[in-house]
Structure formats: structure tokens, C-alpha cells
Amino acid sequence: MTVTTLHTPSHREALWELESAFDRGDLITVFGECSVEYEGRAASTLGLGNRLLVLKPDGSALVHTDEKRTPVNWQPPGSTHHAAVRDGRLRVRSERTSPDETLTVRFTAVHQLSAMGVTGGRDLEVTGSEADLRRRILEDPDLVEPGFEPTAVERDSAAGPMDVFGVDASGTAVVLELKRRRVGPSAVSQLARYVDAVAEEPDRDPDAAVRGILVAPSITDRAAELLADRGFEHVALEPPEPETPGAETKATDSAEAAEPKAETTEPEEPKAETTEPEAETLGTETASDDDEPIEADAPEPSGSASRESQQ
Amino acid sequence: MTVTTLHTPSHREALWELESAFDRGDLITVFGECSVEYEGRAASTLGLGNRLLVLKPDGSALVHTDEKRTPVNWQPPGSTHHAAVRDGRLRVRSERTSPDETLTVRFTAVHQLSAMGVTGGRDLEVTGSEADLRRRILEDPDLVEPGFEPTAVERDSAAGPMDVFGVDASGTAVVLELKRRRVGPSAVSQLARYVDAVAEEPDRDPDAAVRGILVAPSITDRAAELLADRGFEHVALEPPEPETPGAETKATDSAEAAEPKAETTEPEEPKAETTEPEAETLGTETASDDDEPIEADAPEPSGSASRESQQ
DNA sequence: CGTGCCAGGTGCCCT
DNA sequence: AGGGCACTTGGCACG
Numbered sequence: 001m002t003v004t005t006l007h008t009p010s011h012r013e014a015l016w017e018l019e020s021a022f023d024r025g026d027l028i029t030v031f032g033e034c035s036v037e038y039e040g041r042a043a044s045t046l047g048l049g050n051r052l053l054v055l056k057p058d059g060s061a062l063v064h065t066d067e068k069r070t071p072v073n074w075q076p077p078g079s080t081h082h083a084a085v086r087d088g089r090l091r092v093r094s095e096r097t098s099p100d101e102t103l104t105v106r107f108t109a110v111h112q113l114s115a116m117g118v119t120g121g122r123d124l125e126v127t128g129s130e131a132d133l134r135r136r137i138l139e140d141p142d143l144v145e146p147g148f149e150p151t152a153v154e155r156d157s158a159a160g161p162m163d164v165f166g167v168d169a170s171g172t173a174v175v176l177e178l179k180r181r182r183v184g185p186s187a188v189s190q191l192a193r194y195v196d197a198v199a200e201e202p203d204r205d206p207d208a209a210v211r212g213i214l215v216a217p218s219i220t221d222r223a224a225e226l227l228a229d230r231g232f233e234h235v236a237l238e239p240p241e242p243e244t245p246g247a248e249t250k251a252t253d254s255a256e257a258a259e260p261k262a263e264t265t266e267p268e269e270p271k272a273e274t275t276e277p278e279a280e281t282l283g284t285e286t287a288s289d290d291d292e293p294i295e296a297d298a299p300e301p302s303g304s305a306s307r308e309s310q311q
Numbered sequence: 312m313t314v315t316t317l318h319t320p321s322h323r324e325a326l327w328e329l330e331s332a333f334d335r336g337d338l339i340t341v342f343g344e345c346s347v348e349y350e351g352r353a354a355s356t357l358g359l360g361n362r363l364l365v366l367k368p369d370g371s372a373l374v375h376t377d378e379k380r381t382p383v384n385w386q387p388p389g390s391t392h393h394a395a396v397r398d399g400r401l402r403v404r405s406e407r408t409s410p411d412e413t414l415t416v417r418f419t420a421v422h423q424l425s426a427m428g429v430t431g432g433r434d435l436e437v438t439g440s441e442a443d444l445r446r447r448i449l450e451d452p453d454l455v456e457p458g459f460e461p462t463a464v465e466r467d468s469a470a471g472p473m474d475v476f477g478v479d480a481s482g483t484a485v486v487l488e489l490k491r492r493r494v495g496p497s498a499v500s501q502l503a504r505y506v507d508a509v510a511e512e513p514d515r516d517p518d519a520a521v522r523g524i525l526v527a528p529s530i531t532d533r534a535a536e537l538l539a540d541r542g543f544e545h546v547a548l549e550p551p552e553p554e555t556p557g558a559e560t561k562a563t564d565s566a567e568a569a570e571p572k573a574e575t576t577e578p579e580e581p582k583a584e585t586t587e588p589e590a591e592t593l594g595t596e597t598a599s600d601d602d603e604p605i606e607a608d609a610p611e612p613s614g615s616a617s618r619e620s621q622q
Numbered sequence: 623c624g625t626g627c628c629a630g631g632t633g634c635c636c637t
Numbered sequence: 638a639g640g641g642c643a644c645t646t647g648g649c650a651c652g
Contacts, residue, residue: 056378116423
């Protein structure tokens with residue numbers, strides 16, 4: 001692993017390092033006093049101040065202040081970075097086309113510039129998504145209501161694809177809209193669009209009812225009113241708790257199997273393999289990792305540490 | 312400006328520096344090989360790899376790979392950072408409550424750790440927002456249609472606040488939904504919610520029509536269909552071009568004046584001070600700042616630059 | 623703090 | 638490339 005760091009470099013030195021770091025495809029951080037300008041989908045200006053600029057080899061650029069999770073300015077992946085010295089300042093510019101956007105960062109002073117080679121390791125596993133909620137429902141449709149039978153996922157309609165489509169015990173068509181968290185009015189509108197679209201499909205008996213069910217952990221009062229106005233229903237349901245890391249493999253596999261891969265078609269009978277309705281068998285945590293006092297005697301990796309503070 | 316940097320520190324050294332940097336309220340970057348775990352609103356795991364961890368004094372934490380604008384993992388502002396050495400790894404943990412969330416980053420190796428003092432300079436000026444589009448319409452309502460008269464902004468309805476509410480030349484109620492960019496079906500649904508809500512207000516003549524107009528630069532085909540189904544209209548309009556930086560002050564002031572500050576009430580007559588309808592007088596750019604070849608002779612700031620590369 | 627909504631949203635997947 | 642939508646959306650403003 002290679003890290004190159006310049007402390008309070010001249011603009012020209014910073015420029016050289018930036019250009020070679022661009023060539024190497026390094027991840028770059030620049031900390032210094034700068035002003036920022038953006039022009040593209042919108043336009044913005046930011047006065048002088050100390051910020052952290054991150055330049056990624058995929059073309060992303062981030063300008064971070066000491067606050068917020070969101071960068072104060074940025075450039076999306078696919079942009080190309082350029083560096084130059086202009087008017088006694090180090091100018092870093094990131095541009096892209098379609099849409100045309102330009103981010104310009106002008107440094108009056110660079111306090112630190114680092115370039116590091118970064119590779120791989122981006123495979124993130126997430127649980128608790130809407131897809132997990134859908135799996136849960138497909139595994140056990142009775143969670144929605146007794147006798148509910150899903151017939152398709154992502155079935156297309158004139159208003160867009162529906163999360164889950166099916167029939168209730170009496171054979172009435174049912175549209176499900178799934179949300180992984182508490183929802184407001186927009187979710188009701190979304191459901192309404194789909195229900196209306198299905199109701200108006202030409203090959204459908206115009207008198208046949210179409211039910212709409214919003215599946216979400218909870219809904220706001222306003223959403224509940226709108227839901228009632230339209231005669232829709234709410235079923236309180238959340239994504240399943242994440243499985244215990246050790247035992248998750250089997251459960252995930254069975255869930256995958258229950259997921260109908262073919263879209264707009266009938267899902268196979270939910271294979272009742274792992275027939276524990278909600279087996280929340282927690283408690284297999286590694287005891288060594290709970291939160292204890294900060295200091296701990298631990299072996300240290302060999303490595304000559306150097307420390308410098310400037311000014 | 313102070314920057315403290317450790318190169319390939321031992322975990323214990325990194326720990327010390329982290330704790331003092333927390334105390335100082337510094338912005339911290341840690342580059343190293345780590346695995347990441349998140350549990351809270353959802354849950355996720357990320358295997359070993361080289362990443363950049365940014366810890367902000369406001370509690371934000373960002374884990375960045377070499378790709379994407381969005382961090383692969385993060386913690387929102389308001390969290391509290393902790394550091395410890397556990398099982399021979401440097402563990403950085405960021406926690407918050409309501410909702411309960413924990414981000415855990417475990418470093419097997421720290422390549423670089425930097426701490427920098429950052430203050431102020433977060434005043435971003437943006438133009439081209441929906442608010443700008445609204446100003447534009449309030450300044451010249453005829454842009455929507457001849458004779459249109461706005462009577463309120465953000466007027467509340469049973470379905471939520473409407474962007475602009477008014478009457479057309481014939482006295483019919485009009486609901487405007489503004490979008491700064493091309494829109495899809497959801498914008499139509501949003502407009503529909505407001506129109507329906509207004510139409511059903513008890514003090515209103517049930518036979519009186521309520522028009523709905525979607526003001527956006529453009530709309531998708533599907534949105535156009537849904538719009539037509541509901542008998543709504545689309546007016547193609549964008550946020551105004553950003554003013555020339557030098558001349559913007561006066562224009563901005565007049566625009567601010569035209570903005571009705573009191574909500575749910577009648578806006579004062581648009582003061583026709585700067586009565587150029589669309590004075591796109593571009594062309595006052597500083598010629599010194601266009602894109603020219605990279606190298607340029609420029610004065611360099613004094614400052615002893617040091618450069619180190621590791622391994 | 624919850625509710626509602628804009629955002630330069632970003633990212634993913636599909637056509 | 639554009640459409641449609643989920644997201645640990647984030648952030649803001651208002652009740």
C-alpha cells in the first residue's frame with residue numbers, strides 16, 4: 001500500500017503530485033483554503049474557507065466542510081479531473097458532459113495533499129431493504145391477510161411497475177405497495193396510481209373491484225386519511241430482522257428460492273422448507289466485541305510511525 | 312492552520328491521536344485496511360479492504376471507497392465517535408440514538424491518519440432551485456398563462472402545502488406544482504392530491520372546477536398520460552438562468568422583494584422595479600480564468616514542502 | 623421531535 | 638441515454 005503525502009506544498013508541487021496521482025488512479029485528498037464554484041444542473045458559489053477535497057479515480061469529486069454528511073459541493077462519477085495553477089492559486093476542476101457540469105475548486109493555500117492507491121472491496125451486504133420485506137411476504141403471504149396469494153412481483157401497469165400483485169381469498173385483485181419504513185402521503189398516491197391503472201385495464205371487468213394495500217411499518221395521519229378516502233388499507237409490517245451472521249446462509253438461500261425470478265408471471269408455490277414463521281433466534285454474538293472501556297492491551301502491528309504537525 | 316499526520320501508526324498511536332483529535336474537534340481522515348459494520352435503520356456488512364474514513368466534529372462519519380459519490384457506509388451528524396483497540400485491530404465506532412444506529416469500522420492496518428482544524432466558511436449560495444422558479448413565476452405570472460394571478464404560496468391543504476395557489480382569468484381556482492427539472496408520474500400524483508383536496512374543501516362550491524397545472528421544464532410520456540387522464544396541464548418553464556455574479560445583487564434583492572413573505576396570504580402586487588422580462592445579459596466573465604493548458608507560470612506561496620512516500 | 627417535501631439528490635435496474 | 642423508483646436517502650422548514 002502506497003501513500004504519498006505533501007505538507008504545505010507549493011502550488012506547483014501540488015500540481016505535479018496531482019497529475020501523477022491522476023495517472024496512477026489514486027484516491028486523492030487535498031486539505032486547504034479554497035473557494036468553490038459549481039455550474040451545471042444548478043449553479044453555486046462558496047467563499048473562502050478550509051475544506052477537504054476528495055478526488056476519486058472514477059471521476060467523483062467531493063468538497064467537505066466540518067459539518068454534514070453531504071458534501072457542500074461535488075461532482076458525480078464519470079467526471080474528469082484537471083489541475084492547473086492560475087492567478088497564484090491551485091485550481092482543480094472536475095467536468096463532465098450530459099449533463100454539462102463543472103466544479104471548480106481554487107486553493108489559496110494547500111495544507112496537505114495525499115494520494116493513496118485503493119482497490120477493490122466494495123461488496124456491501126445490506127439487510128432490511130424493501131426487497132427483504134417483499135421476500136418476507138412472498139414466504140408467508142398470510143402476513144398481509146389470510147388467504148392472500150401473490151401472483152406477480154414488479155408487474156407492469158400503465159402507471160409503472162407494482163411491487164406485488166395478487167388476489168385475496170375471494171378472488172379480488174390486490175395491489176401491494178411496500179415500504180421499508182414509515183410513509184407519508186406520497187406512498188398513498190403511488191398506490192393509487194397503480195390501483196387506478198389496473199382498474200382501467202381494457203381486458204378487465206370494469207365493475208370488478210381492485211384493492212390497494214399499503215404495507216409499511218407505520219403511516220402518518222395524513223397518509224391514513226388519504227388512504228381511507230380511497231378505500232385502501234394499511235398492513236403494518238416491517239422488513240425482517242437481519243439474520244445472525246453465522247446462520248444466515250441457509251435462510252438467505254431459501255428466501256432467494258422463494259423469490260420468483262420470472263417477472264410478471266406467477267411465482268411458484270412458496271416452498272415451505274424453513275417453516276419457522278419468525279425464528280428470531282438471536283444471541284450468537286461474539287462476546288469479545290461488546291463495548292468496553294477504551295484502553296485495552298492488544299498486540300500492535302509492526303510499523304515505523306512518523307508524526308508531524310505543521311504550524 | 313494545524314494538520315497532524317501519522318504514517319502507518321501503531322493502533323495504539325492512532326488511538327491516542329484520535330482521542331486528542333476528538334477533543335480538539337478536528338476533522339479526521341483515516342486511510343487503511345478495514346472492515347465495516349452498520350446496524351440501525353437497516354444493517355450491513357463490508358469485508359476487508361482499503362478505505363478512507365472521514366470523521367467530522369459534528370458526529371458525521373463517512374466510509375469511502377475509490378468509487379461513487381455516496382459513501383459505502385456512513386453515520387449521520389449527531390453521532391458520537393469512539394475509538395478503541397480490540398483483538399489487535401483499531402476499532403472506530405460511531406453511535407447515535409433516535410434512531411439507534413451504530414457504525415463500526417475495524418482497521419487491521421492504518422496507513423495514514425490526519426487531523427485538521429476546520430472552521431467556518433459553509434455559506435453556500437445556490438441558484439436554479441425550485442424557489443427560484445417560484446420567484447420567476449411570481450414576478451411574471453403571465454409566464455404560466457395570460458391572466459393567471461397567484462394568491463398564495465405554500466397554501467395548506469388536506470393533502471399538504473401547495474407550491475402556488477391562484478386563480479385564472481375567468482376566476483377558476485388553479486393549483487400549481489413546480490418542479491425545477493423534468494418530472495415523472497409522481498409529480499402528477501402530487502398535483503392530483505392537492506387538486507382533489509382543494510376540490511373537496513367544505514366551504515367550496517362542489518361544482519366549481521379546480522385546475523391543476525404542472526410547471527416543469529419537461530415531463531415524461533407516462534406523466535403526460537396521467538396528466539391528460541386527470542385533465543391537468545403542463546407549462547414548460549425552467550428556473551431562471553443564474554445572474555451574472557457582478558450584477559446579481561440588485562436582481563436578487565428585487566426578486567426577494569417580490570417573494571411574498573407572509574404565507575397563506577395574498578402576495579403584494581409584484582413590484583415592477585427591474586422590468587426586464589428576461590434580461591439574459593451574459594458575457595461579463597473574467598477572461599483570465601478560462602480553460603487553458605495545464606502548465607502556467609505563477610507565483611508560488613512560500614512554505615517548506617515535505618514529501619514522503621511509504622512502502 | 624414528527625410531518626412533508628425539495629434536492630445539483632444518488633444509485634440501480636430495465637428498456 | 639432515458640424512465641421509473643428505492644434509499645440507512647439527506648436536509649430544511651414548520652407545526
